[in-house]
Amino acid sequence: MGLLSKKDGKLILDPLADNNPITIQVLGICSALAITAELEASIVMSISVLFVLGIGNVVISLMRNIIPSKIRIIVQLIVVATLVIIVDLVLKAFAYELSKTLSVFVGLIITNCIIMGRFEAFALGNGPWRSFLDGIGNALGYAVILIIVGFFRELLGSGTLLGIPVLGDPIEKTGLYSIGYENNGFMLLSPMALIVVGIIIWVQRSRNKALVED
Amino acid sequence: MGLKQNLHKFKEKNKHKKWIPAFNAIHTFLYLPNETTHNGTHIKVADDLKRTMNTVIMAMVPCLIFGMFNAGYQHNLAVGEIQAAASGFFSSEFWTMANFMIGFWKILPLVIVSYGVGLGIEFIFAIIKGHEVEEGYLVTGMLVPLIVPVDIPLWMLAVAVIFGVVIGKEVFGGTGMNILNPALTIRAFLFFAYPTWMSGDKVWVEGAVERTNEIAAGANLDAISGETILGSLAQNKGAGYEVMDMFLGFIPGSVGETSALLILLGGLFLIFSKIGSWRIMLSSVLGALVMGLIFNQVIDYGWITESSKFYGLMSTTWWHHLLIGGFAFGTVFMATDPVTASQTNKGKWIYGFLIGFISILIRVFNPAYPEGVMLAILLMNVFAPTIDHYVVQGNVKKRMKRLKAKVA
Numbered sequence: 001m002g003l004l005s006k007k008d009g010k011l012i013l014d015p016l017a018d019n020n021p022i023t024i025q026v027l028g029i030c031s032a033l034a035i036t037a038e039l040e041a042s043i044v045m046s047i048s049v050l051f052v053l054g055i056g057n058v059v060i061s062l063m064r065n066i067i068p069s070k071i072r073i074i075v076q077l078i079v080v081a082t083l084v085i086i087v088d089l090v091l092k093a094f095a096y097e098l099s100k101t102l103s104v105f106v107g108l109i110i111t112n113c114i115i116m117g118r119f120e121a122f123a124l125g126n127g128p129w130r131s132f133l134d135g136i137g138n139a140l141g142y143a144v145i146l147i148i149v150g151f152f153r154e155l156l157g158s159g160t161l162l163g164i165p166v167l168g169d170p171i172e173k174t175g176l177y178s179i180g181y182e183n184n185g186f187m188l189l190s191p192m193a194l195i196v197v198g199i200i201i202w203v204q205r206s207r208n209k210a211l212v213e214d
Numbered sequence: 215m216g217l218k219q220n221l222h223k224f225k226e227k228n229k230h231k232k233w234i235p236a237f238n239a240i241h242t243f244l245y246l247p248n249e250t251t252h253n254g255t256h257i258k259v260a261d262d263l264k265r266t267m268n269t270v271i272m273a274m275v276p277c278l279i280f281g282m283f284n285a286g287y288q289h290n291l292a293v294g295e296i297q298a299a300a301s302g303f304f305s306s307e308f309w310t311m312a313n314f315m316i317g318f319w320k321i322l323p324l325v326i327v328s329y330g331v332g333l334g335i336e337f338i339f340a341i342i343k344g345h346e347v348e349e350g351y352l353v354t355g356m357l358v359p360l361i362v363p364v365d366i367p368l369w370m371l372a373v374a375v376i377f378g379v380v381i382g383k384e385v386f387g388g389t390g391m392n393i394l395n396p397a398l399t400i401r402a403f404l405f406f407a408y409p410t411w412m413s414g415d416k417v418w419v420e421g422a423v424e425r426t427n428e429i430a431a432g433a434n435l436d437a438i439s440g441e442t443i444l445g446s447l448a449q450n451k452g453a454g455y456e457v458m459d460m461f462l463g464f465i466p467g468s469v470g471e472t473s474a475l476l477i478l479l480g481g482l483f484l485i486f487s488k489i490g491s492w493r494i495m496l497s498s499v500l501g502a503l504v505m506g507l508i509f510n511q512v513i514d515y516g517w518i519t520e521s522s523k524f525y526g527l528m529s530t531t532w533w534h535h536l537l538i539g540g541f542a543f544g545t546v547f548m549a550t551d552p553v554t555a556s557q558t559n560k561g562k563w564i565y566g567f568l569i570g571f572i573s574i575l576i577r578v579f580n581p582a583y584p585e586g587v588m589l590a591i592l593l594m595n596v597f598a599p600t601i602d603h604y605v606v607q608g609n610v611k612k613r614m615k616r617l618k619a620k621v622a
Contacts, residue, residue, distance in 0.1 A: 180367055180369070181369075182367075182370070182408055182410075182411075184373075184407040184408070185406060185407050185408065185409055186403060186406040186407035187407070189406060195381060198385075202385065
């Protein structure tokens with residue numbers, strides 16, 4: 001890594017796989033289950049979390065020496081709430097349809113455990129640059145899982161990707177549908193998201209035995 | 215005594231004959247052999263796994279054969295091949311070769327796909343994990359074709375079997391370790407994934423979907439349909455069938471679940487061969503009857519009027535619930551699954567009672583899920599270990615008290 005030192009690079013790369021916030025730490029599950037029925041929603045959600053977590057980590061890190069530890073949770077909440085409101089308003093202004101799909105889940109980024117977890121565990125004890133990298137890394141780790149889950153759920157559940165039909169037309173019976181294929185309605189229900197996440201966890205841990213805890 | 219000993223003597227005497235393995239195979243169908251399955255999988259039941267499985271399969275065979283006749287009968291009745299409805303169990307309208315062949319060619323592929331795919335998965339996992347192929351799929355493989363509509367596309371069944379065996383069983387460690395009944399996991403998957411193939415009035419009669427497509431394409435044919443009794447009750451249309459028909463099974467429904475009579479016989483067979491738990495079956499029936507009676511009382515007091523969407527199912531005579539839908543089949547063959555049911559005797563009573571109770575509750579209050587018994591059994595599968603835990607703890611407490619009283 002030319003741009004980043006080895007230690008800094010780990011901050012970004014670790015959360016992508018071996019310390020993934022969703023599959024390893026099992027944080028931020030609620031939104032992963034709720035909004036991944038469509039790939040587009042997963043991507044927008046990922047970007048929102050990337051923004052909130054990247055900026056939030058820097059802000060908390062800059063203030064880490066002046067925040068009284070007794071009220072630090074409230075301060076963190078104010079920071080994250082401010083950022084989430086910005087995201088929410090931007091979405092409402094420029095992507096109204098999508099913000100309706102995401103509904104309360106943008107607002108609920110405030111309670112996303114990954115964000116509070118990174119503030120508490122990392123930003124309060126590290127400098128702004130490292131905190132920024134950590135925030136970006138964890139948000140990307142979250143994004144990777146969301147996009148994988150969203151990809152499979154939209155493809156198998158609706159036969160589309162980003163709203164574009166890829167398997168043919170289910171009503172006109174073209175493409176795969178002409179030979180009797182049908183969309184899997186279960187994929188659109190939240191329990192299936194849980195099962196897909198579970199399968200990702202299963203695959204990941206059977207490839208890397210070091211991740212298996214007793 | 216008697217038969218059992220004679221058979222055993224016969225076996226000892228002919229030990230060295232070539233054909234004795236064939237005899238043994240049939241012998242272990244019915245009687246407990248001296249040895250039990252040694253290694254592997256079933257951690258809860260100290261029986262020979264093969265015998266258990268074979269007994270259950272034998273109990274289901276009449277349902278399967280009846281299902282084949284019924285599939286053809288429903289089809290021929292719907293298309294007008296048969297003019298008069300069957301009356302009486304030995305009706306000549308029902309037991310015809312024409313009926314049987316339609317059902318046979320429709321249901322045999324279901325059985326083959328179920329066993330082929332299921333055992334294939336077992337085989338792959340056995341290789342990956344390095345253990346022997348487990349017998350666990352024998353019963354599931356037979357249950358699955360019996361609990362799906364006759365017209366289900368085979369690839370859907372295959373997908374569901376893969377899902378059910380992998381997610382329902384293998385991830386937990388294989389046969390004997392599963393929390394949920396694999397056959398019901400497969401059905402639940404189908405139900406939620408492909409609802410148009412698992413409910414409504416088109417899927418229960420062989421050829422109805424095909425006919426609809428042909429009509430849509432411009433063919434000059436009469437549409438055929440057959441609604442399950444639960445379906446028409448949910449729409450306040452009345453059952454539409456005689457009680458005797460419901461009992462004998464001349465009604466549309468999943469392949470093997472229609473004949474309460476044959477299921478009853480299968481249940482008795484399971485009870486007498488000590489494979490199925492009579493406690494679970496009895497308490498489950500009691501639970502259903504209690505819930506049915508409660509709903510009938512609600513109707514009698516006039517709290518629910520005919521305009522309510524629950525009226526049709528609520529006003530169903532309380533014991534009719536046992537005859538319609540998959541309740542009887544689920545209670546006899548699935549609730550009693552020794553791996554996923556409660557293990558303690560007291561627990562079995564609670565477990566069974568709640569299955570019956572919740573089945574009818576779901577059936578009545580959510581007509582979108584007519585097969586309440588499937589969801590009820592899956593739900594109670596999850597709670598079975600909890601029930602056992604509290605039964606055991608209760609017993610421990612009682613004994614501690616007794617001990618203390620003695621010491622003092």
